[in-house]
Amino acid sequence: MRKEDTTSNVLVYVELADGAPVKAGLEALTPAHMLTEKNGGDVIAAVLGKGISDAAGLVAAAGADRVITVDSEELAEYDLDAYADILRQIIEKEKPDVVLLGGTGDGKDLAPKLAAIFDAAAAADVTDIKVDGEDAVFVTTEYSGAIYSDVLIEEARPGIATTRSGAFKKPECESRGSVEAADLKVSDGVVKTKVIDTVKEITEAVNLEDAEIIVSGGRGMGSKENFGLVEELAKILGGEVGATRPAIEDGWITKNHQIGQSGKVVAPKLYIAAGVSGAVQHLSGITGSDYIVAINKDEDAPIFSVANVGIVGDAMKVLPVMIEEIRKIREG
């Protein structure tokens, strides 16, 4: 139920990284449109940082009706308290019914921070939205993705939600949204923390969300060296490399390759899982795939329950043959 003093607009916080909008932020524009198409109102994007006019232009062209920018020195480096305070001011002025944020690490902090400030409520890792009259029902998951839970934010406004990375596609339509600069300052006394260093350990970009082919490996690969077979097959297929949490925790590959509950949701045309047992945490991220091929020694591994083709056998012996066979096919 919408409160009388809110509009039907939806505000989307579009996070920037290296001067460009992050994919999760742009993805959140899609559910925003799902809401405004049903209930009217504009999709307003908020873009914060320093020297962000190019990024704001990209957001205006990527599906936002309006883009509000706050471009200032004090926002050059992200700080939870500072960014939340600026978003508070934008929300107080625009009075959106719903605020959406891409489910990045920072988005997942800003959402509850805003909910606390407005004494409202937030839904986390939303995978779909059902519009029921004026109400937005958020589809979320619980118990590692084994159970879906439809939640409704009642009375408290704005309704706040983070979207699950990869769950929504970026809007395909082009837009010519307006860009408005807002001259907002971080309020005195709200910033309690100080970021003294930012360290980038991962520099390669991984595009699991848009990949047509993904080859992923799990703990069953046994070692970093063996995991190389997964990477080789992905390379030959022109696909991306995915991984389960155990493979990442063992240091075989960086965490931006993680698929599943605490990683990305993927929906490729072909998903090949090698040495992946199929814990529910992983399965919840791959069931949207068109065609799943699984390789596992354990005939009873849960991964086989979702696979179109399951190969019962040692991935270390199966993968080299697959690599060879596919190379033959590709070379015609």
Next chain:
Amino acid sequence: MNILVCIKQVPDDSVEVTMGADGKPAVEGITPVVNAFDTYALEMATRLKETLDDGSEITALCIGPDSAKNSLKNCLAVGADYAYLVNNESVDETDAMGIAHILKGAVEKLVAEKGKFDLIFTGKEATDVALGHTGIYLAYKLGAAVITDAMDLEVKGDRVTVKHETEEGHRVIEAPLPVVLTVTKPAYDPRYPTIKNKMAARRKPIDELKLGDLVAMDQLTAKIRTVSEYEPPRRAAGVKIKEESEEESAVKAIQMMVDAKVL
């Protein structure tokens, strides 16, 4: 240093949850455990206590059913000095904001007995609902700084420096105490209790805080409501290949993939 660690008892997350006949997730038969991220929080707090070696004390606090006393006993065996339970079995439905209200009330009650807390640790999220909201809500209500996704920390004087995990690496964030920290998986694993510590923990009391003394009931009204819970649509299982050799299986699988036009 006076340290508080807030824990939640959850169903063992290695067990797959299914829907029960009553339209609710069937979790009754699943062993309750301390939320994994809260065990990391307690381990981080315990290592800090050991490093400081200055008589710092750790209090563990849990909101949950009477059975959560077992989880608190486990905390007492791996680093906590005191343990408190807020029994919430009388509350039908609340949300993370309601839980934060209760925690705030409990913190204020404990502060009256033990003095103010310098650091409040909790897991970055619970493995059951995976919201990651409670720590941030609690910090806001207490007017304390919050640093999320902590992987490591160092205390110097009245400030804490925290390694905060990001998608691409980490940030180093500093704040004056008191600070609420939400903890992610650090580089180490939580310790197992020794038999001796287990025995000692069994003899320690679990004190109960009465819900009614901490919070007004209307503060617990959920603003976010679950409309329905259900199992995700299942994919049908396909063909399983198990030929004489892995090579034959692989060749057969490739042929099937070619036939299905996915290669």
